[in-house]
Amino acid sequence: MTDTQIIPGVERRLKNHTSFxxxxxxxxxxxxxxxxxxxxxxxxxxxxxxxxxxxxxMFTYIFGGAIAGGVKAYLPIIIPGIxxxxxxxxxxxxxxxxxxxxxxxxxxxxxSLPIARIAPLAGAxxxxxxxxxxxATITFGxxxxxxxxxxxxxxxxxxxxxxxxxFAWCLSxxxxxxxxxxxxxxxxxxxxxxxLFPLTFLSNAFVPVKxxxxxxxxxxxxxxxxxxxxxxxxxxxxxxxxHDFWLSLIGAAxxxxxxxxxxxxxxxxxx
Amino acid sequence: xxxxxxxxxxGLVKTFGDNRAVDGVDLRVPTGSIYGVLGPNGAGKSxxxxxxxxxMKPDGGSAKVFGHDVVEESQIVRQLIGVTGQAATVDEGLxxxxxxxxxxxxxxxxxxxxxxxxxxxxxxxxxxEAAKRPxxxxxxxxxxxxxxxxxLIAQPPLIFLDEPTTGLDPRTxxxxxxxxxxxxxxxxxxxxxxxxxxxxxxLADRIAVIDHGKVIAEGTGAELKASIGTATLxxxxxxxxDTDTAMQVAxxxxxxxxxxxxxxxxxxxxxxxxxxxxxxxxxxxxKIHLSQVSVQEPTxxxxxxxxxxxPSLAEKGATE
Ligand SMILES: Nc1ncnc2c1ncn2[C@@H]1O[C@H](COP(=O)(O)OP(=O)(O)OP(=O)(O)O)[C@@H](O)[C@H]1O
Ligand SMILES: [Mg+2]
Numbered sequence: 001m002t003d004t005q006i007i008p009g010v011e012r013r014l015k016n017h018t019s020f021x022x023x024x025x026x027x028x029x030x031x032x033x034x035x036x037x038x039x040x041x042x043x044x045x046x047x048x049x050x051x052x053x054x055x056x057x058m059f060t061y062i063f064g065g066a067i068a069g070g071v072k073a074y075l076p077i078i079i080p081g082i083x084x085x086x087x088x089x090x091x092x093x094x095x096x097x098x099x100x101x102x103x104x105x106x107x108x109x110x111x112s113l114p115i116a117r118i119a120p121l122a123g124a125x126x127x128x129x130x131x132x133x134x135x136a137t138i139t140f141g142x143x144x145x146x147x148x149x150x151x152x153x154x155x156x157x158x159x160x161x162x163x164x165x166x167f168a169w170c171l172s173x174x175x176x177x178x179x180x181x182x183x184x185x186x187x188x189x190x191x192x193x194x195x196l197f198p199l200t201f202l203s204n205a206f207v208p209v210k211x212x213x214x215x216x217x218x219x220x221x222x223x224x225x226x227x228x229x230x231x232x233x234x235x236x237x238x239x240x241x242x243h244d245f246w247l248s249l250i251g252a253a254x255x256x257x258x259x260x261x262x263x264x265x266x267x268x269x270x271x
Numbered sequence: 272x273x274x275x276x277x278x279x280x281x282g283l284v285k286t287f288g289d290n291r292a293v294d295g296v297d298l299r300v301p302t303g304s305i306y307g308v309l310g311p312n313g314a315g316k317s318x319x320x321x322x323x324x325x326x327m328k329p330d331g332g333s334a335k336v337f338g339h340d341v342v343e344e345s346q347i348v349r350q351l352i353g354v355t356g357q358a359a360t361v362d363e364g365l366x367x368x369x370x371x372x373x374x375x376x377x378x379x380x381x382x383x384x385x386x387x388x389x390x391x392x393x394x395x396x397x398x399x400e401a402a403k404r405p406x407x408x409x410x411x412x413x414x415x416x417x418x419x420x421x422x423l424i425a426q427p428p429l430i431f432l433d434e435p436t437t438g439l440d441p442r443t444x445x446x447x448x449x450x451x452x453x454x455x456x457x458x459x460x461x462x463x464x465x466x467x468x469x470x471x472x473x474l475a476d477r478i479a480v481i482d483h484g485k486v487i488a489e490g491t492g493a494e495l496k497a498s499i500g501t502a503t504l505x506x507x508x509x510x511x512x513d514t515d516t517a518m519q520v521a522x523x524x525x526x527x528x529x530x531x532x533x534x535x536x537x538x539x540x541x542x543x544x545x546x547x548x549x550x551x552x553x554x555x556x557x558k559i560h561l562s563q564v565s566v567q568e569p570t571x572x573x574x575x576x577x578x579x580x581x582p583s584l585a586e587k588g589a590t591e
Contacts, residue, residue: 006458008302009337009428010275014347022379029376036373037364040405106370109360109421112324114349115377 023116030123035130047093048135051086056142059206067207075148080160080232081205083139084225087132087168088200092192095175098124099185102270121267125172132168136161152239159239160232163248167228170252173259180266199225224251277302277337277429277460278323284331285318285484292318294484295332300462300477302337302428305455307475308464315484316464317357320431323462324354336429353422357433357464359414360421361406367393367417368402371424378425392420396450412443419450430454432463436470448474469568472496480578487578496569504541504550507563511535517559524550541566 018026038044059078060071068074098121101107110120140148140157150156179188202216203225209217220226224247231244278300285293293315300306310316321327323334325345334341336348354360361370368389375385393399396416406414415435422430435451436444451474455461465471471478472492480488480495488495504525508517511534518537521529525546529539541547544566554561 006426006428008458009277009351009460010302012337012351012428014339014350016344016346018346025379026377029373032376033362033365033373036369037362040364040366104363105356105358105360106362108326108356108358109354109374110377111326112349112352112354112360113374113377114346119377 018114018116023119023122026115026119027122027126030119031126032123034124034127038127038130044093044097045131045134048086048090048131049138051089052082052135052139052142055086056082056139057146060146063206067211072147075143075146076150076233076237077208078206079139079143079148079150080229080236081203083136083160083232084164084203084229085200085205086135086139087164088171088225089193089196090131090135091128091168091172092175092189092196093131094124094128094172095177095179095188095192096185098176099179099182099188102179103185117268118264121176121264125169125176128172129165129169132165133161136164150236152236156236156239159241160235163232163235163245164228167248167252170256173256173263177259177263177266180263180270199223203229205229224248227251275302275337276300276335277304278306278462279335279338280319280323280332281334282332283319283322283329283334285315285322285327286330291484293322293329296481296484296486298479298486300460302460303455303458304476305451305461305463305474307471307478308462308481309466309468309471309478310464310481311466314481316481317433318484319481320354320356320433320462320464324352324356324431325349326354350425351427351429353425353427353430355415355418355422355430355432355435357437359418361414361417363406366403366405367398367409370406370417371421374421375424380424388424392423396420411438412440415439415443415447419447423454428458429460429462432461434464434466437466444470482578502541502569503567504539504547505563505565505567506537506561508535508537509560509562513557513559516557517554520553520557520559521550524553 056079059082060074063078064071064074068077101120101124107120116122140161152159175188175192178191179185182188182191202220203223204220205225209220209226212220227244228248228251231242231248234240234242234244276299278298280296280298283293283296283298284291296315296319298306298308298319308316308319318327322329323336323341325341325348328342336351339347339351341348361367362373365373368386371389371392372382372385375388376382380388390399390402393402396419398413398417398420401409401413406417409417415438419432419435432451436447439447448470451461451463463474475492477489477491478495479486506517506521508514514531514535514537518529518531521537521539525539525542527540527542529537531537547566551561551564
């Protein structure tokens with residue numbers, strides 16, 4: 001044991017609040033923790049790695065001929081679809097993992113440390129963007145292998161990737177909120193997939209809206225996921241920032257505006 | 272100089288629904304001492320620690336750590352304490368080093384500073400070899416030590432240890448005691464809970480006995496033991512017909528009332544261990560042979576019986 005004597009409690013000058021810089025540093029450390037954990041349990045990345053690797057060729061070859069008359073013509077349609085579907089489903093994990101984490105003993109230690117209360121939440125959301133980046137990279141990479149050559153080049157791809165990551169990050173607040181209010185981690189997963197499944201499939205991700213029954217077209221066209229996918233198709237195919245782009249961003253902002261305060265409030269009650 | 276109080280608790284109440292888990296507890300822990308909170312399962316020991324460690328909000332009364340209110344100034348209190356809870360509070364998914372480095376970073380150390388501190392603490396707690404192993408491969412004792420190490424990163428002047436030796440083997444238990452004593456020698460104050468009277472007696476300068484959320488006795492180990500009676504000397508005679516002579520000899524040498532609970536078995540309160548030698552010598556002189564000699568310490572249950580006049584919660588639960 002180091003022989004330095006401990007500074008007596010009454011002689012310490014201490015502040016009762018955490019500065020913004022400290023909050024940022026605590027959140028980054030919590031994000032770092034999330035990433036170190038992944039190194040130990042890489043299976044946490046299965047969804048964002050395997051889903052694009054499997055789904056991209058699968059959907060491309062199954063639907064390609066029927067829908068677009070060929071694989072090459074279908075790729076610019078399907079790649080943004082798969083990209084959005086994969087990343088949107090990956091957002092659920094945020095809520096599940098956060099909840100699991102909060103039920104573990106180590107959370108009690110975080111709560112007894114002089115750190116910003118919000119840091120574990122902020123850190124978790126921050127670390128998850130890494131998952132989205134991986135998913136985006138692999139989806140575009142798979143597309144490239146299958147012959148996908150987006151018209152807008154690398155800039156279009158980067159812009160599209162960035163948009164979906166921002167959107168996913170905003171969306172993850174919803175599931176973080178569910179993570180706070182439901183009783184168990186597994187029910188977070190159940191509820192979230194129940195919401196996401198229709199949203200991602202009843203969109204323009206895989207088939208042109210025209211081919212759908214009339215009553216469904218209304219829903220699909222109004223589905224924010226459809227707007228996101230259209231926005232990414234425009235960005236990657238011809239580098240256009242259209243009204244779908246703005247609609248997606250506004251939608252994402254609305255989600256954050258509603259769910260971030262709700263989540264933080266629910267979280268602070270527990271933390 | 273009167274040393275300032277490290278902990279001052281007044282009329283502390285914490286309820287869970289109808290259950291008054293902590294029901295008006297007062298504690299005064301002087302700086303630089305080891306304070307033991309002794310009680311059976313469900314007495315409210317962990318709840319007291321949880322409130323003091325800012326993990327739970329009290330429902331009544333007040334609690335101060337070095338003069339800082341645990342509710343109003345919780346963030347200051349957190350800078351003054353290290354907590355080793357009853358359940359493990361380290362990250363199962365990480366290695367020992369990774370755990371300590373992350374806690375060190377959260378406590379404001381630089382990356383290199385946190386690594387250095389982690390290595391230092393692991394060395395000190397004999398965990399260097401296991402430093403890179405995932406915690407799922409740790410034994411209970413190793414996890415306990417890591418938990419304590421994690422509480423010491425910031426060199427806090429006040430350390431809470433909730434049942435630090437429960438589940439440890441006797442050797443590891445003694446090591447834990449030594450560690451605790453070293454911490455106090457460096458200037459820390461320690462509040463520990465335990466279910467073992469001998470542990471409280473060995474370690475603590477003062478002890479509070481709690482049951483059903485109330486402090487039912489408080490004082491030094493010696494004071495408490497004096498209040499609950501003394502150890503009992505137990506002798507088993509080889510030949511039962513020696514009983515009368517043996518009892519007479521014991522009465523003369525020890526000067527106390529000697530009992531004969533069963534055939535060839537005599538017991539006597541042991542006020543001074545020195546007299547035991549005299550008794551054994553005297554029995555030898557009378558050619559009385561013994562098949563067994565033992566000393567029975569007062570048990571925690573006896574403490575509760577004496578202090579509350581009823582069996583402890585744990586025992587009640589077991590017989591119901
Ligand atoms: N989070 C909680 N919610 C509801 N009741 C609780 C909670 N924590 C403790 N209790 C109840 O409060 C009482 C005191 O519990 P506590 O954990 O403080 O006892 P303890 O003295 O630490 O016991 P042990 O020796 O078993 O650790 C018990 O009746 C327990 O059931
Ligand atoms: Mg306990």
